[in-house]
Amino acid sequence: MHPGAAKLSNPPVIDPRRTLTLRDVSEASGVSEMTVSRVLRNRGDVSGATRERVLQAARTLGYVPNKIAGALASQRVNLVGVVIPSLSNMVFPEVMTGISEILEDTGLQPVVGVTNYAPDREEAVIYEMLSWRPTGLIVAGLEHSEAARAMMAQAGVPIVEIMDIDGTPIDSAVGISHRRAGRQMAEAIIAAGYRRIAFLGTHMLNDHRAKKRLEGFEEALAKAGLSLADREFYSGGSALLKGREMTEAVLGRCPDVDFLYYSNDMIGAGGLLYCLEKGLDVPGKIGLAGFNGVELLDGLPRKLATMDACRLEIGRRAAEIIAGRPHQGIVGGEVIELFPTLQPGDTIRR
Amino acid sequence: MHPGAAKLSNPPVIDPRRTLTLRDVSEASGVSEMTVSRVLRNRGDVSGATRERVLQAARTLGYVPNKIAGALASQRVNLVGVVIPSLSNMVFPEVMTGISEILEDTGLQPVVGVTNYAPDREEAVIYEMLSWRPTGLIVAGLEHSEAARAMMAQAGVPIVEIMDIDGTPIDSAVGISHRRAGRQMAEAIIAAGYRRIAFLGTHMLNDHRAKKRLEGFEEALAKAGLSLADREFYSGGSALLKGREMTEAVLGRCPDVDFLYYSNDMIGAGGLLYCLEKGLDVPGKIGLAGFNGVELLDGLPRKLATMDACRLEIGRRAAEIIAGRPHQGIVGGEVIELFPTLQPGDTIRR
DNA sequence: CCAATGAATGATAGCGCTAACATATGGCGT
DNA sequence: ACGCCATATGTTAGCGCTATCATTCATTGG
Incomplete structure (x- = not known):
């Protein structure tokens, strides 16, 4: 075939449903693709007149730039993965709210991936995320599969592990010490004079943070010569309802417990409602505490003791690390510890 | 410069931190890039031995494919935008759970964008989503800015508007009729003999679905010769707490109301807790109802009347439309109406 | 008047991958 | 031996953008 001979298999029919490209806008406005690109990105010098013409054309055509092509060409992706x-x-x-808040005026976009506490899901999600070459990655927790750790370490972008700092981060970390949080809560409970303390929480195969809290909790009990009077676990279902059921079970088994420590506020709230209904003397005869500091607690008949997990702040700080990294080059290794405050509420004696 | 002369400005230094490409794997395993590509995508015929060698190389290098390049080349993006x-x-x-459930075994990945009920945010998020050329887009609601509608109509991919069907969809829609839901609830309340009915809900500038429910509700009241005895609105804050406060306000203003209709379960739950604490006779003297059928209600002292919004099913159906579309070509225009069921619970007389 | 400047625009060459086609290789029947 | 086919692998040409450098053209000062 001689040069210039058209390939006939794919004639240049103008498909009206074909998605538009820069070229379409360029033709419609009579300038080069490059100029259109510049206008659409507000980059470089373009005269006001040309700019208007291009914008007008883009608008009438309903052109939406193809970020895939843009990202490939510029080697820049305005996405931040959140796992x-x-x-x-x-x-x-x-946490997401905190992240979005910070990213909002940086041009970066969070992309969420959910793992359902399954390590292999997590590995898959991280792989998928990294394959889009995001500007950075925020991952909950410090525990990951070997492969996941390797991928993140290799990725060449800032990685921020959040929520937890009891462990060794791959790059940066923002969180609280759950072990310490558990310890602190135990100390407060003991100081308030409670002695027969039960724990109620999730099955913690993969909820490492809940596990660490419990460890810290038991550690502090042990130091005071105490140990858990009872423990009860659940998984799935309505947390509020589970809280009730578990509380009933524990109180049935050990009528003499004087404190119920819940691994999260939701089941704690269920337990609280149960105790109040049964007319138990809270916090006189029995005390309760949860963890997280969720907003919901504000609407309960009585304020559950809890510990704020600094979620908003964690999101903010993590996002700041990612948004700030380009300026600072590859520094890495930042670890930010936040300190949750104990909110005694109305369910611990004082 | 004669052909073949090397450009000296960018010498081929091997940067160990440079992110890997197919070529690296190809060189490490001694086959062409194409073969590596085939192995990594399980596409085409590759001998077992080669496959192993390639996988081995990819694994040791820690190679993660670049989906940006892949998507550009193949014109396929395994992303589904959810707004x-x-x-x-x-x-x-x-809803997300329903979507993920269906997409899980299709190789498609949901990507979430949040609009905070702001139309201009929505427009921006949709633009951003479409610029990644996703396989499909799922958007909550039928009300969008003119520009947003135009973009979606142009996009050339399946668009599914969810939650609501009271309106004209751009392409497909999956949801319930909120107007009808409001009407039904009003009818049930009237049938139970309540007459002095108050409404408590969000400020609904941009919550079109809540607004439609209220419209349907008032419509049915009117048909029975009734009208709202009182109304109270809120925005922001802890919904449970707001529910309490609003209930207190309404009962203070109109002590003789005999029914409280809440625009969502969370504030309804707050109201219920308030009424129970005050020792009001629920549902004898005063009835309550919410909307959504949230799991939380199971743990409350009494079951709040509500209406299930079919959220899981909506997510599933929407995802199915997107996942199924490639097989059916461009058919479009599917509208799936789901029918919420009234759950009278313990807060409506029977 | 002309070189030097700067603003505005264009031409060219990829980014890292995959579709589509081309080519090697080996087994088989005849 | 030959051709034929299937299987396995390689080559080529983009995908739609942007970085980079080149070019054009009006201005300016000497």
């Missing part, structure tokens, strides 16, 4: 275990318990949505 | 107003009220996370 979290779940969206259904109020804690991560609040 | 929702908020993550913080339990309803959208459940």
Whole structure:
């Protein structure tokens, strides 16, 4: 075939439904693709007249730039991956709020991936995220599969592990010490004079943070010569309802316990409602405490003792690290510890 | 410069931190890039031995494919955009669950964008989503800015508007009729003999679905010769607490109301707790109802009357439309109406 | 008047991958 | 031996943008 001979298999029919490209805008406005690109990105010098003409053309055509091509060409992707275990318990949505808040005026966009507390899901989600070459990655927790750790370490972008700092981060970390949080809560409970203390929480195969809190909690009990009077676990279902059921079970088994420590506020709230209904003397005869500091508690008949997990702040700080990194080059290794405050509420004697 | 002369400005230094490409794997395993590509995508015929060698090389290098380049070349993007107003009220996370469930075994990945009920945010998020050329887009609601509608109509991919069907969809829609839901609830309340009915809900500038429910509700009241005895609105803050406060306000203003209709379960739950604390006779002297059918209600002292919004099913159906579309070509225009069921619970007389 | 300047625009060459086609290789029947 | 086919692998040409450098053209000062 001689040069210039058209390939006939694919005639240049103008498909009206074909998605538009820069070239379409360029032709419609009579300038080069490059100029259109410049206008659409507000980059470089373009005369006011040309700019208007191009914008007008883009608008009438309904052109939406193809970021895939743009990202490939510029080697810049305005995405930040956020990998979290779940969206259904109020804690991560609040972290997301903190992240979005900071990213909003940086041109970066968070992209969420959910792992359901499954390590292999997490690995898959991280792989998927990294394959889009994001500007940075925010991942909940410090525990990951070997492969996941390797991928993140290799990725060449800032990685921020959030929520927890009891462990060794790959790059940066923002969080609280759950072990310490558990310890602190135990100390407060003991100081208030409670002695027969039960724990109620999730099955913690993969909820490392809940596990660490419990460890810290038991550690502090041990130091005071105490140990858990009872423990009860659940998984799935309505947390509020589970809290009730578990509380009933514990109180049935050990009528003499004088404190119930819940691994999260939701089941704690269920337990609180149960105790109040049964007419138990809270916090006189029996005390209760949860963890997280969720907003919901404000509407309860009595304020559950809890510990704020600094979720909003964690999100903010993590986002700041990612947004700030380009300026500072590859520094890495930042670890930010936040300190949750104990909110005694009305369910611990004072 | 004669052909073949090397450009000296960018010498081929091997940067160890440079992110890997197919070529690296190809060189490490001694086959062409194409073969590596085939192995990594499980596409085409590759001998077992080669496959192993390639996988081995990829694994040791820690290679993560670049989907940006892949997507540009193949014109296929395994992403489904999901645009929702908020993550913080339990309803959208459940929709997400339904979506993920279906997409899980299709190789498609949901990507979430949050609009905070702001139309201009929504427009921006939709633009951003479409610029990644996703396989499809799921958007909450039928009300969008003119520009947003135009973009979606132009996009050339399946668009599914969810939650609501009272209006004209751009392409497909999956949801319930909120107007009808409001009407039905009003009818049930009237049938139970309540007459002095108050409404408590969000400020609904941009919550079109809540507004439609209220419209349907008032419509049915009017048909029975009734009208709202009182109304109270809120925005922001802890919904449970707001529910309490609003209930107190309404009962203070109109002590003789005999029914409280809440625009969502969370404030309804707050109201219920308030009424129970005050020792009001529920549902004898005063009835209550919410909307959504959230799981939380199961743990309350009494079951709040509500209406399930079919959130899980909406997510599933929407995802199915997107996942199924490639097979059916461009058919479009599917509208799936789901029918919420009234759950009278313990807060409506029977 | 002309070189030097700067603003505005254009031409060219990829980014890292995959579709589509081209080519090698080996087994088989005849 | 030959051709034929299937299987396995390689080559080529983009995908739609942007970085980079080149070019054009009006201005300016000497």
